[in-house]
Amino acid sequence: xxxxxxxxxxxxxxxxxxxxxxxxxxxxxxxxxxxxxxxxxxxxxxxxxxxxxxxxxxxxxxxxxxxxxxxxxxxxxxxxxxxxxxxxxxxxxxxxxxxxxxxxxxxxxxxxxx
Amino acid sequence: xxxxxxxxxxxxxxxxxxxxxxxxxxxxxxxxxxxxxxxxxxxxxxxxxxxxxxxxxxxxxxxxxxxxxxxxxxxxxxxxxxxxxxxxxxxxxxxxxxxxxxxxxxxxxxxxxxx
Numbered sequence: 536x537x538x539x540x541x542x543x544x545x546x547x548x549x550x551x552x553x554x555x556x557x558x559x560x561x562x563x564x565x566x567x568x569x570x571x572x573x574x575x576x577x578x579x580x581x582x583x584x585x586x587x588x589x590x591x592x593x594x595x596x597x598x599x600x601x602x603x604x605x606x607x608x609x610x611x612x613x614x615x616x617x618x619x620x621x622x623x624x625x626x627x628x629x630x631x632x633x634x635x636x637x638x639x640x641x642x643x644x645x646x647x648x649x
Numbered sequence: 650x651x652x653x654x655x656x657x658x659x660x661x662x663x664x665x666x667x668x669x670x671x672x673x674x675x676x677x678x679x680x681x682x683x684x685x686x687x688x689x690x691x692x693x694x695x696x697x698x699x700x701x702x703x704x705x706x707x708x709x710x711x712x713x714x715x716x717x718x719x720x721x722x723x724x725x726x727x728x729x730x731x732x733x734x735x736x737x738x739x740x741x742x743x744x745x746x747x748x749x750x751x752x753x754x755x756x757x758x759x760x761x762x763x764x
Contacts, residue, residue, distance in 0.1 A: 544692075566750055575658070577740065577756040585750055625694060631750060635701055637684050638742075638752055640694035 538562070541626050541641035548648055554613040556644050558626030565631050567609035568638065569593075569601060572623040584609055585631065616648045650675050653741050655755035662731045663763050669716070670726040670758045672741030680746025683724040685715065688738040688757070697739075700724055702746075728760075736762045 542557035560567065566585050570578040570593075580593030582601040590601050598620060602610045609628075613620055623645050627638040654673045662668040674683065685697040700708045700715045708715040716725040728735055741755040 568752075570754075575756060577655075578754040580751075583750060591750075623692065627694075629752075635682055635699050637686075637696040637699060638694075639696070640686075643692035643694075645692070 539626055539628055539639050539641040541624075541644050543644050544642060546644055546646045548613075548616050548646070550616060550618060550648060552613075552616045554616045554646070554648075556611040556613075556624055556626075556646070558609045558611070558641055559607050560609075560626075560628040560639070561607065562628060562630075562639065563606065564628035564639075565606070566629045567603065568627040568629075569599075569609065569611045570625045570627065571595065572625055572643070578625065581611065618648050620646065621648045622646060651755075652676065652753035653743055653755035655741055655758050657758045658756075659759040659761070661761050661763055662728075664733060665730055667727060667729045668731055668760065670728070670739050670741075670760065672724045672726065672755060674722050674724060674741075674743050674753075676722075676743065676745055678745040678747050682744045683715070683717070684742040684744070684752075685713070685724075685726045686740045686742065687735075688740065690737070694740070698726070731762045733762050733764060736760060 539560045568583040569581045584590045584603040600612045626641040629638045681702045683700045687695045698710045698713045712729045714727045738757045740757045743753045
């Protein structure tokens with residue numbers, strides 16, 4: 536069965552901390568994504584990566600960076616956490632080029648910044 | 650303009666009845682795919698069903714079917730014989746042929762199934 540694993544289900548951090556959210560997929564997918572989910576706003580794309588060391592900004596990249604050193608791993612970094620980054624974060628992966636392939640999601644990380 | 654619009658923030662349905670969740674989309678690309686996901690309170694996003702823009706028939710997967718009306722740009726999810734376990738958030742999403750890397754999501758519909 537396909538699997539996207541996020542390192543933490545729940546995380547509590549302090550304002551100003553550097554926060555790392557990790558995501559690993561075992562499907563050999565080229566594409567990986569980080570979304571933020573807030574009530575009433577649906578899923579908003581932060582960054583995505585279409586290959587190792589390649590990344591593109593999504594709709595809300597401010598305050599975030601990403602790292603993809605290996606194909607299976609995509610990390611989201613909050614450079615200096617702020618309270619407005621308290622949210623649910625979802626990682627996803629997909630294969631490119633075939634329109635019928637869905638994105639596969641991890642279980643999500645509920646991040647609280649105090 | 651919004652690529653995906655879900656106009657029902659919340660809905661109730663009686664157990665064992667059918668329910669339709671609305672989704673409209675906006676694209677000028679002739680090639681696109683439409684997806685529905687379910688998100689239980691535990692948080693994981695579960696892929697339910699897919700409809701391609703060139704598919705002649707409406708997609709079905711078990712109790713889920715997609716009412717695809719291309720001219721109206723709508724892709725409504727129909728859940729037949731609702732079960733208590735169907736209570737969840739439901740998201741409609743689209744992927745355009747011009748950029749398979751990008752998925753657009755709606756704001757979601759919260760479905761509550763009453764016993």
